[in-house]
Amino acid sequence: MTVQCCVCRKVRVAGEWTQNSMDASLQLSHSYCPVCLGETQAQFEAERMLMNSNMAIHAVT
Ligand SMILES: [Zn+2]
Numbered sequence: 407m408t409v410q411c412c413v414c415r416k417v418r419v420a421g422e423w424t425q426n427s428m429d430a431s432l433q434l435s436h437s438y439c440p441v442c443l444g445e446t447q448a449q450f451e452a453e454r455m456l457m458n459s460n461m462a463i464h465a466v467t
Pocket residue numbers: 411412413414415416438439440441442443
């Protein structure tokens with residue numbers, strides 16, 4: 407089973423994330439590479455904090 411990042415389409419080969427040069431017929435398991443995982447988590451955190459601050463504003467008004 408080959409793991410492919412669903413964001414940047416890199417594939418993990420022997421523990422290394424590289425640009426996809428694999429046959430498309432290979433079975434792929436979709437996941438995140440470390441870079442995209444970090445960006446996704448950062449974006450998620452930012453949205454969560456924004457939501458929390460909006461809720462805080464609602465709470466005091
Ligand atoms: Zn990626």
